[in-house]
Amino acid sequence: MDYEFHNRFIARASQSGRNNFSLFILGLFIIVLFYLIGGLIATMPLISSLHKNGFTNEIIQKNKQILFDSEATDLSVNFIMFLQFLIFIITLPGIFLAILLHKRKFMSFISHSAKFRWNFFCNSIMIWGIFNILIFLNSLFFENENLIPNFKTPDFFYMLPVLFVCVPIQTFVEEFLFRSYLIQGITFLTKNSIPAIIISALLFSISHASNPEIKAFGFEVMLLFYFIFGLGLGFITVITEGLEMAWGIHLIHNLLSGILITSENSVLKTNALFVTVAQNAWSELIFVTAGLSFFSLIIINKFKLSISYYVFK
Numbered sequence: 001m002d003y004e005f006h007n008r009f010i011a012r013a014s015q016s017g018r019n020n021f022s023l024f025i026l027g028l029f030i031i032v033l034f035y036l037i038g039g040l041i042a043t044m045p046l047i048s049s050l051h052k053n054g055f056t057n058e059i060i061q062k063n064k065q066i067l068f069d070s071e072a073t074d075l076s077v078n079f080i081m082f083l084q085f086l087i088f089i090i091t092l093p094g095i096f097l098a099i100l101l102h103k104r105k106f107m108s109f110i111s112h113s114a115k116f117r118w119n120f121f122c123n124s125i126m127i128w129g130i131f132n133i134l135i136f137l138n139s140l141f142f143e144n145e146n147l148i149p150n151f152k153t154p155d156f157f158y159m160l161p162v163l164f165v166c167v168p169i170q171t172f173v174e175e176f177l178f179r180s181y182l183i184q185g186i187t188f189l190t191k192n193s194i195p196a197i198i199i200s201a202l203l204f205s206i207s208h209a210s211n212p213e214i215k216a217f218g219f220e221v222m223l224l225f226y227f228i229f230g231l232g233l234g235f236i237t238v239i240t241e242g243l244e245m246a247w248g249i250h251l252i253h254n255l256l257s258g259i260l261i262t263s264e265n266s267v268l269k270t271n272a273l274f275v276t277v278a279q280n281a282w283s284e285l286i287f288v289t290a291g292l293s294f295f296s297l298i299i300i301n302k303f304k305l306s307i308s309y310y311v312f313k
Helices: 008-014 020-053 055-061 066-070 077-102 120-140 156-188 193-205 212-217 221-240 244-260 281-302 308-312
Strands: 147-149 274-276
Touching: 008 156, 020 066, 020 077, 020 156, 055 066, 055 274, 066 281, 077 156, 120 244, 120 281, 156 221, 156 244, 193 244, 212 221, 221 281, 244 281
Parallel strands: none
Antiparallel strands: 147 274
8 A cells, every 4th residue: 555654553563564444344245244153053053953943943033032041942042142142253254354355464464563462451451340240249238139139050150161262252353453454454445443343333322223222221322332432442452553462351341241240121130149130321421431431541541542643644
């Protein structure tokens, strides 16, 4: 590419391989195709179990969330959870095929650095993990009427290795697609990271539109929640010139959510320590907005980052 980008995450990617926007469209199609194949494979045993229990295709079509109901399917919560993660495991080969299209090194999609920056990754896990645990402790001590103990042995301990193996894969797939692949592709097209961050956040939000949280808490607030989360992670990816921190935040967020609190309205039901019976979506939106803003200020100060230099150029 002739255009000179100041952001090294974008610049390094633009200086190697093939970066025609049409290739990004094709790569996106391949990734989504593998995701759909994964969804088909993962839902087959769920549909089969529902049919055995007398549920017709018409009933399943009217209420697709019944697929992930352990009582309706007579399958364990842990097994259903694994099947949901299986979709992302099957998507991984699609990602590597998309990378091959561009004839670029894998790390050019991950960071401006030739090596994975473990300090960025671990710092993000530590900071966002502490933030999430503080919010959980606040709920536990000051809103405990909304939390029902749910500790079950051995189910909880069977769940942990599944979460520790699968959550990193699930969050990597989402971060690669929305914060790396889309942000790089759109930035190459527009010569500016701002539209890329916004568009990728919009697509991230839309991709969660079928989640049961949307129906339970309201279309506007939940799509805004996912948009703000995606916007924050996109911004962090661009100013840190790599995927490490965004992946770390998303990973520990989903991991702690799976371990600490579950809900009947969650897209991913787990054998968590507690079940919440009352959620305030607006409060969660405020918490995540404040948390991502605070996190951004910390890393901007810690690493002496320039927003105008890394984002606008």
